[in-house]
Ligand SMILES: O=C(O)CCC(=O)C(=O)O
């Protein structure tokens with residue numbers, strides 16, 4: 164008979180959890196580190212349950228075990244852990260390809276925000292900030308103030324912009340500048356502390372989440388029949404565009420293409436931009452909502468999408484004429500249980516350069532200048548589901564300023 168391990172006291176559990184995290188931070192003995200955190204989780208320590216859940220979800224010390232990960236996160240959330248609630252909210256919104264459950268996401272977000280969780284407060288702020296309604300705007304600014312006050316650097320950067328432009332609040336350039344200076348020097352700025360209760364009701368948040376996931380109305384059908392080339396304007400709020408840039412900027416690197424023969428990474432003149440890929444596991448409500456909206460615009464589930472890619476073009480940089488569908492050697496067909504071809508591409512335009520950078524389709528005689536906040540959808544396959552060579556397209560060289568976009572390549576079948 165196996166002897167059961169002796170029960171852990173809460174103090175011992177906390178010590179095991181901290182020890183496990185420290186070992187991860189030092190990059191030593193991940194299996195032992197995981198075992199320590201698992202022991203603390205088993206003893207009922209909520210923070211350890213949350214971290215174990217996230218480690219299993221990410222597959223950090225072994226292969227990913229998403230179901231077990233979710234179960235541990237649920238236990239931590241039940242015990243009141245705000246960060247676990249926030250992680251579950253991003254999952255409920257469908258970051259990993261589940262059908263979105265906005266009511267559940269709103270409930271979890273409200274709870275996490277009520278406990279002062281910075282990213283939850285920021286997520287609510289960005290969602291409510293999409294609305295022109297004055298009450299929603301006021302709630303939104305309060306949440307952003309609270310996120311910034313709780314030390315969230317992205318919330319602080321968004322708040323600077325809001326104060327500067329007077330979006331959702333009175334413009335206050337002095338305070339915006341003081342805050343920007345304080346952030347640049349890393350000193351603590353005078354900010355409002357996080358709230359002791361939820362800053363907006365669950366019902367209000369659920370309503371705004373619902374509309375944030377809905378497909379934007381098509382404004383122009385530049386090619387109405389297959390392959391569709393459709394445009395929606397004002398599909399992203401300026402704050403959402405800024406959020407994507409802030410989240411991805413630290414991870415930008417020189418774009419590369421893949422050699423179709425060898426699969427090797429090539430820094431080719433085809434694509435001279437910088438890019439960053441958003442791992443679907445990144446926990447951010449605004450990031451999930453934008454991706455859901457992009458997928459909905461294409462009429463395909465987000466679960467079929469590859470990771471969203473952020474692209475930045477500086478003067479002289481371009482994406483020369485290319486097609487987005489993959490060489491047949493890199494496609495596992497649907498019938499073989501794979502995700503199939505890249506059925507559609509959705510591009511979200513985040514920032515316009517001062518000159519240049521239009522997206523063009525030479526064979527369809529289409530030219531789309533960059534309009535921040537717009538989304539472009541095009542099919543890559545013909546009506547029979549085969550690659551359509553007429554989808555040849557390019558990002559023209561940027562002449563002045565910077566062009567930022569985010570591209571979602573969506574497969575025929577489940578990818579996430
Ligand atoms: O930047 C552009 O205008 C086009 C981008 C593009 O073609 C892509 O990301 O696949």
Ligand SMILES: [Fe+2]
Pocket residue numbers: 485486487508556
């Ligand atoms: Fe492309």
